[in-house]
Amino acid sequence: MADAPLPSREELLVGVRERLAPLRDRYPTTEALTIPALHFAQALCGGWLPEAAIDAVAEELQLAPASVYGVVTFYDLFHLSPVGRHRLRVCTNLPCMLRGADEIMAAIRDELGVGEGEVTADGRCSYTHFECLGSCDTAPMMMLDQEYRENLTPDSVRRILKELD
Amino acid sequence: MAFEPVLTQNVGKPGILTVAGYRDAGGYAALRKALGMTPAEVIEEVKKSGLRGRGGAGFPAGVKWGFVPADTDQPKYLVCNADESEPGTFKDRLLMEKDPHQLLEGCAICCWAVGANTTYIYIRGEYTEAADILEEAIRDAYREGILGDDVLGSGFKLDIQVHRGAGAYICGEETGLLESLEGRRGQPRVKPPFPAIVGAFGKPTVINNVETLCNVPHILTRGADWFRGIGTDERNTGPKLYCISGHVERPGTYEVPIGVTLDELIDLAGGMHKGRALKAFIPGGASAAILPASQSHLNMDFDSLAKAGSMLGSAAVVVMDETTCLVRATWRLAKFFSHESCGQCTPCREGTNWMQMTLKRIEDGHGSEADAELILRMSRNMSGTALCALADAAVGPVQSLVTNFREEVDEHIRRGGCPLPPVPFFENGASH
Structure with missing residues (x-):
């Protein structure tokens, strides 16, 4: 969330280190822990990666911050700016498009009153379109935080948004 | 067509997510059988089956395994490609969520065959549920002596690790995947060298798709000849999962012998959406050439679709009706x-x-x-x-x-x- 306090450098280092501990002997190199570490750091920071989090991962893995930053920018699930407390990723690729994904996007825009990638004023939600999420049999669909919500209709997606805390 | 599902036979069975439930359904017998064979015999059986990779390229799996050097002191790896991101494709997710031990058994047999002691299952970051289910199944398999230092009492050592990606289609490409697994941007490598010689962490590596590996236990249990008896011809063998999406009444994953026609598949999927006319279809995921309705009688296998100027790819069939631009x-x-x-x-x-x-x-x-x-x-x-x-x-x-x-x-x-x-x-x- 945009205005939630971020963890301190120390908290980040300790948090990432704790979560990485059981993984260290599973890989022959430390660098292989980069993506797991970024997932952990992002979870600690409310869904995005401030510069301090990237620095903490780099320090923990003994990598150059620039190379970790390069990894972050390559992947769609990592974010460099604050996101809503709830994140909606709406699949708009062809199979979902054929089954009304654009109408789902329109309903979300209408319900939240902000544009794609923006965070609602209360910090509650942000949404983006997304590439195929591998759920074309239940199209249209979206990923709500870590969970798939399937067989959506404009009405059901409005209902889902109203019920979010 | 009297076809009994193979890869999806366990879907929905109570307890199937546990080792005990999977064993009750006959699971892990194929691994035991494989461990009683030499690695070369296992590779030979898979070669003989004609199994071709189910991820998109259709390369013969047994041949790929055979490329890995047998006599080397280096560690070797199996990387299971679970980065399913080809638009229209959702079959591997079903296999992982509904029958995770079938995949683990396929991984274990492959590792025995090529002499690998570690498998990384590289799964796309969005598949959180499948990753959780796999991780739980792996913990159970360690407890039950199927994974770890002494696989089924054979002395063979095997570890399996789930590795979550972070959202990038290119990581489904073999060497992009390896770069990502090693902690970098998923930019594909120059080939050669091929992964069988220089793969994960610079070591010999087999990379197989989820569905490919799920076929392996059945080939071991029921034999290569049984497998070759399913499909269009000797170059297109075995059961196949087709994902049908778009303008049909019941989009879904359907298991049929490889080489089904679109007409048959649309029937299985309950017909066209609202009874509208078929206009065009993509037979093999977003990378495949779009075909007109007049080609709906084609056998959708590797060679027939290549001849028609398209491809089977991941067998993700996207159906578009007459209203589609x-x-x-x-x-x-x-x-x-x-x-x-x-x-x-x-x-x-x-x-x-x-x-x-x-x-x-x-x-x-x-x-x-x-x-x-x-x-x-x-x-x-x-x-x-x-x-x-x-x-x-x-x-x-x-x-x-x-x-x-x-x-x-x-x-x-x-x-x-x-x-x-x-x-x-x-x-x-x-x-x-």
Whole structure:
């Protein structure tokens, strides 16, 4: 969330280190822990990666911050700016498009009153379109935080948004 | 067609997510059998089955295993490609969520065959549920002595680790995946050397798709000859999961012998949505050439579809009815490839973006007479000119739009706009 306090450098280092501990002997190199570490750091920071989090991962893995930053920018699930407390990723690729994904996007825009990638004023939600999420049999669909919500209709997606805390 | 499901036979069985439940269904007998054979015998059986990779390229799995050097002191790895991201594809997710031990058993047999002691299951970051289910199944398998230092009392050592990706289509490409697994941007490598010689962490590595590995236990249990008896011919063998999506009544994953026709598949999926007429279909995921309705009688196997100028790919069948504008549909796929290009090869980075911009202007009514030829020229310049197959994949649907549906492109340009504006899918925001 945009205005939630971020963890301190120390908290980040300790948090990432704790979560990485059981993984260290599973890989022959430390660098292989980069993506797991970024997932952990992002979870600690409310869904995005401030510069301090990237620095903490780099320090923990003994990598150059620039190379970790390069990894972050390559992947769609990592974010460099604050996101809503709830994140909606709406699949708009062809199979979902054929089954009304654009109408789902329109309903979300209408319900939240902000544009794609923006965070609602209360910090509650942000949404983006997304590439195929591998759920074309239940199209249209979206990923709500870590969970798939399937067989959506404009009405059901409005209902889902109203019920979010 | 009296076909009994093989890969999906356990879907929905109570307790199947546990080792005990999977054993009750006959599971892990194939691994025990394999451990009683020599690795060479296991590879030979898989070769004999004719199993071809289910991830997209269709390379014979046994041959791939055979490329890994047998006599080396280096560690070797199996990497299971669970990065399923080809638009239209959702079969591997089903296999992982509904029968995780079938995959673990396939991994274990492969590792025994090639002499690997570690498997990484590289799963796309969005598949959180499948990753959780796999991790729980792996913990159970360690407790039950199926994984760890002494697999089923054989003395064979095997560890399996789930590795979550972070959202990038290119990581489904073998060497992009390896880069990502090693902690970097998922940019494909120069080949050769191939992963069988220099793969994960610089060591010999087999990379197989989820569905490919799920076939392996059944080949061991029921024999290569049984496997070869299923399918179109000796080059297209075995059961196959087809994902059908788009304008059908019941989109879903259907398991049938490889080589089913689209007509048969649409019947299985409950017919066309609202009884509308079929216009076009993609037989093998977003990278495959789009085919017209007149090709719906084709056997959808590796060779028949290649002959028709398309491909089986991941067997993701996207069905489009008569209301669909194919320029808009193709533009959406082109936009996907433009977004997913990793950017290191110029023809791909630039070409995919120019393709999507050209299609967009045609759809928006600003196309010019020269655009169809421009698309064909871009297609030629992108084919085979990049390190990996993403550029060729982008060419697949875009080029086919011009070669198979030229009239529709021309009509957009003549009219200065789209003759088939979007038809709302929902009525009053609710029902389908």
